[in-house]
Amino acid sequence: MIDPSAIISQDAIIADDVTIGPGSVIGAKVKIGKGTWIGPHVVINGPTKIGEDNRIYQFASIGEDPQDKKFHGESESRLEIGDRNTIREFCTFNRGTEEGGGLTSMANDNWIMAYVHIAHDCVIGNNTIFANNASLAGHVEVGDFAILGGYTLVHQFCRVGMHTITRFSTGTSKDIPPYITAAWDPAKPKGVNKEGLKRRDFSNETIKLLRQAYKIIYKKNLTIIEACKQLEDMVEECPEVSNLLEFIQSSERGIIR
Secondary structure, three states: OEOOOOEEOOOOEEOOOOEEOOOOEEOOOEEEOOOOEEOOOOEEOOOEEEOOOOEEOOOOEEEEOOOOOOOOOOOOOEEEEOOOOEEOOOOEEEOOOOOOOOEEEEOOOOEEOOOOEEOOOOEEOOOOEEOOOOEEOOOOEEOOOOEEOOOOEEOOOOEEOOOOEEOOOOEEOOEEOOOEEEEOOOOEEEEEOHHHHHHOOOOHHHHHHHHHHHHHHHOOOOOHHHHHHHHHOOOOOOOHHHHHHHHHHOOOOOEOO
8 A cells, every 4th residue: 555665754653554655755753544545745744643534645745844933843843634634736734833832733524725835833623625725824723614715815823714715815814704705805804605604504594693793793883892792692592603703702813804
């Protein structure tokens, strides 16, 4: 299952049924779970842990040193990737830094297209889609089921909420709240991600209430504090609004407006 031309460190831990293609390099302190397929000419450096049933395509660079001038080879620098993720050609995933807790992580069932960059200390949830050339600076968080359109750029320390979608070439230096569509650079809110929510079996009533919550935030000329007070009144009727409310109240960079 491992091509003879692959270079595998004796310190790597690789499950018996892992496939590793020609010319790939697996460094020390790398652990790869069962059922994972590594294509040709992939470089994986450690400390990196990769779960089960992942597919990593040619020319990806996984677990390389963080691109942070403050990084000087600290041992607390890791990358962890969960299960059933697809990582396409020329993607670059960097390990964490001591300042950011030492860990870059991606959970399960994510679909990562070509040329995506995930910088140090990023935290990626489950079931996300990153289209070609989407790039995250350091310390970015991306929630479950978020979709980043091609060439989306996210500034360091920003968050992208669950069930959001960004259009082509969106750029943001602020947080993008859950459930909405964002577009342009700098990013602007463009309504609720209605089609995405339908595909994930949100009821018509829930979508209606989330659209109402969107209007409170973006259409009534309210301050954030005033908007949050009105959102609090909706939580009992629509529990999903609590995710929106908590996200806004915990935002340190501010949300897109």
